[in-house]
Amino acid sequence: xxxxxxxxxxxxxxxxxxxxxxxxxxxxxxxxxxxxxxxxxxxxxxxxxxxxxxxxxxxxxxxxxxxxxxxxxxxxxxxxxxxxxxxxxxxxxxxxxxxxxxxxxxxxxxxxxxxxxxxxxxxxxxxxxxxxxxxxxxxxxxxxxxxxxxxxxxxxxxxxxxxxxxxxxxxxxxxxxxxxxxxxxxxxxxxxxxxxxxxxxxxxxxxxxxxxxxxxxxx
Amino acid sequence: xxxxxxxxxxxxxxxxxxxxxxxxxxxxxxxxxxxxxxxxxxxxxxxxxxxxxxxxxxxxxxxxxxxxxxxxxxxxxxxxxxxxxxxxxxxxxxxxxxxxxxxxxxxxxxxxxxxxxxxxxxxxxxxxxxxxxxxxxxxxxxxxxxxxxxxxxxxxxxxxxxxxxxxxxxxxxxxxxxxxxxxxxxxxxxxxxxxxxxxxxxxxxxxxxxxxxxxxxxxxxxxxxxxxxxxxxxxxxxxxxxxxxxxxxxxxxxxxxxxxxxxxxxxxxxxxxxxxxxxxxxxxxxxxxxxxxxxxxxxxxxxxxxxxxxxxxxxxxxxxxxxxxxxxxxxxxxxxxxxxxxxxxxxxxxxxxxxxxxxxxxxxxxxxxxxxxxxxxxxxxxxxxxxxxxxxxxxxxxxxxxxxxxxxxxxxxxxxxxxx
Numbered sequence: 001x002x003x004x005x006x007x008x009x010x011x012x013x014x015x016x017x018x019x020x021x022x023x024x025x026x027x028x029x030x031x032x033x034x035x036x037x038x039x040x041x042x043x044x045x046x047x048x049x050x051x052x053x054x055x056x057x058x059x060x061x062x063x064x065x066x067x068x069x070x071x072x073x074x075x076x077x078x079x080x081x082x083x084x085x086x087x088x089x090x091x092x093x094x095x096x097x098x099x100x101x102x103x104x105x106x107x108x109x110x111x112x113x114x115x116x117x118x119x120x121x122x123x124x125x126x127x128x129x130x131x132x133x134x135x136x137x138x139x140x141x142x143x144x145x146x147x148x149x150x151x152x153x154x155x156x157x158x159x160x161x162x163x164x165x166x167x168x169x170x171x172x173x174x175x176x177x178x179x180x181x182x183x184x185x186x187x188x189x190x191x192x193x194x195x196x197x198x199x200x201x202x203x204x205x206x207x208x209x210x211x212x213x214x215x216x217x218x219x
Numbered sequence: 220x221x222x223x224x225x226x227x228x229x230x231x232x233x234x235x236x237x238x239x240x241x242x243x244x245x246x247x248x249x250x251x252x253x254x255x256x257x258x259x260x261x262x263x264x265x266x267x268x269x270x271x272x273x274x275x276x277x278x279x280x281x282x283x284x285x286x287x288x289x290x291x292x293x294x295x296x297x298x299x300x301x302x303x304x305x306x307x308x309x310x311x312x313x314x315x316x317x318x319x320x321x322x323x324x325x326x327x328x329x330x331x332x333x334x335x336x337x338x339x340x341x342x343x344x345x346x347x348x349x350x351x352x353x354x355x356x357x358x359x360x361x362x363x364x365x366x367x368x369x370x371x372x373x374x375x376x377x378x379x380x381x382x383x384x385x386x387x388x389x390x391x392x393x394x395x396x397x398x399x400x401x402x403x404x405x406x407x408x409x410x411x412x413x414x415x416x417x418x419x420x421x422x423x424x425x426x427x428x429x430x431x432x433x434x435x436x437x438x439x440x441x442x443x444x445x446x447x448x449x450x451x452x453x454x455x456x457x458x459x460x461x462x463x464x465x466x467x468x469x470x471x472x473x474x475x476x477x478x479x480x481x482x483x484x485x486x487x488x489x490x491x492x493x494x495x496x497x498x499x500x501x502x503x504x505x506x507x508x509x510x511x512x513x514x515x516x517x518x519x520x521x522x523x524x525x526x527x528x529x530x531x532x533x534x535x536x537x538x539x540x541x542x543x544x545x546x547x548x549x550x551x552x553x554x555x556x557x558x559x560x561x562x563x564x565x566x567x568x569x570x571x572x573x574x575x576x577x578x579x580x581x582x583x584x585x586x587x588x589x590x591x592x593x594x595x596x597x598x599x600x601x602x603x604x605x606x607x608x609x610x611x612x613x614x615x616x617x618x619x620x621x622x623x624x625x626x627x628x629x630x631x632x633x634x635x636x637x638x639x
Contacts, residue, residue, distance in 0.1 A: 036237040042486035046536050064325045070254045138250035141265030197245040204245040205329030207238040216536035
């Protein structure tokens with residue numbers, strides 16, 4: 001298989017397989033988790049302004065009082081790479097084209113140079129977060145193979161995408177094929193690792209927020 | 220797997236619900252919960268990271284409820300929980316967790332970690348890996364009536380003294396009263412002033428109240444140890460007495476875990492809503508204040524800070540009353556940076572104060588470091604709080620650090636300055 005055949009496979013059957021596993025995986029996992037249900041709270045509720053599941057879904061995106069100072073790297077690094085990834089995936093022209101081909105939906109893209117810059121910043125933030133995971137006692141203590149693995153599968157698509165656009169290291173076609181393959185690995189892995197927090201964090205925040213809202217505590 | 224481990228796994232399987240599953244799936248190992256936990260911030264030991272304290276529960280979840288986990292279990296690739304492991308986790312789940320719930324407020328993905336700890340304790344209680352101190356407090360509550368082994372004659376004696384000191388009657392087993400007053404053993408034994416304070420306030424406001432000779436103890440060691448069946452027995456005593464005496468309200472004492480038990484866990488333990496309302500004593504006092512029935516004859520002058528007990532404020536939802544009440548009586552009240560729902564625990568909640576091993580006591584003293592800094596930064600000689608357990612925990616710590624700080628209960632402080 002030469003690089004063109006590899007690219008063709010990655011764009012065709014490879015993508016179909018990856019998207020298929022991703023969609024079915026996400027559905028399966030959501031059902032697996034949320035059909036477990038929960039018991040009704042029988043205690044008479046108290047009401048308070050600003051306390052609800054929905055409030056918490058939004059409020060938890062901000063650093064709680066004092067926490068930014070305690071763990072600046074986690075927050076600043078975390079915001080940077082999450083926002084960076086979102087910009088690249090949803091506002092990069094080739095990615096919008098891909099989404100448009102899959103779903104028919106389309107929207108304006110950001111200029112390629114800007115996406116380039118965002119990719120560099122995102123990779124820098126991810127490297128800082130990796131360094132933080134290695135050096136910060138609590139983070140390092142919690143880390144398992146999965147943490148290093150998911151970091152890698154998230155980093156690779158950004159790196160290969162940037163290298164392809166910059167025409168660095170390998171011929172464009174090869175690098176593009178690697179970029180698409182690495183993104184496919186990310187899609188396949190996402191539902192079955194901690195990357196699935198991209199979906200469950202809304203449910204978690206909502207559960208926490210609504211349980212505490214019954215007690216009248218905005219959390 | 221041994222029979223008892225089987226039972227533990229079964230119990231843990233039963234407590235896992237959609238929120239717990241969602242929480243485990245959401246954790247990205249960011250470690251931010253550690254920064255909210257006083258046992259981590261004061262020791263720097265990463266094993267005290269809150270989410271790590273429920274790791275055996277996570278493994279049961281993974282192995283029993285996820286497709287991949289079940290596959291791994293089938294081919295023998297997963298690590299089942301062991302007795303040794305639970306033994307090791309006892310310290311993490313009891314000694315170094317006061318169920319203060321501060322971690323649940325900071326987790327960026329929204330995990331309610333204290334909820335998970337509470338559920339995990341159900342399994343720990345079944346496995347028998349429970350600190351002796353909490354175990355015996357629980358046994359005494361079930362067999363005798365209270366965690367300190369206090370019986371009614373002793374309580375009656377304290378009430379008699381309170382009547383003599385105040386010149387007021389304290390009704391017992393009086394049907395049709397508005398309020399059924401609950402106490403905590405700690406108050407009866409160490410701070411009987413609370414009872415006098417309450418009698419004064421009730422008489423002043425013209426509210427009828429009663430105590431129940433068969434349900435005076437509000438604390439619930441069953442909840443602290445994590446045994447719902449025992450917790451249910453203890454709560455039922457209060458519910459039965461309240462319904463027999465046909466009261467409109469049950470008044471929770473200052474004690475934090477008592478409030479959590481009777482107000483929030485109780486209806487879920489007995490499986491039905493109450494026919495009466497549960498009111499925390501500070502909620503009642505604040506209501507009287509708003510109605511103009513809580514007038515002060517003078518104010519307390521010494522500079523002071525307020526210690527908000529976790530189970531009443533952060534986890535109980537009594538958010539506004541304490542601040543309003545302290546401003547009513549104190550002239551030099553100094554608000555601290557981390558207050559109300561952000562307050563730091565005294566270090567002795569969740570049953571921890573009942574654990575008297577050398578290690579647990581040393582750990583509690585270290586965990587008090589954050590409170591010590593709050594007191595020193597504010598430069599005050601007085602701390603006011605409203606939980607008998609916080610108070611005793613802080614008294615021990617103040618002794619340990621040879622600090623000259625005075626501790627006062629809020630209800631008692633209000634009563635002292637109440638208009639005659």
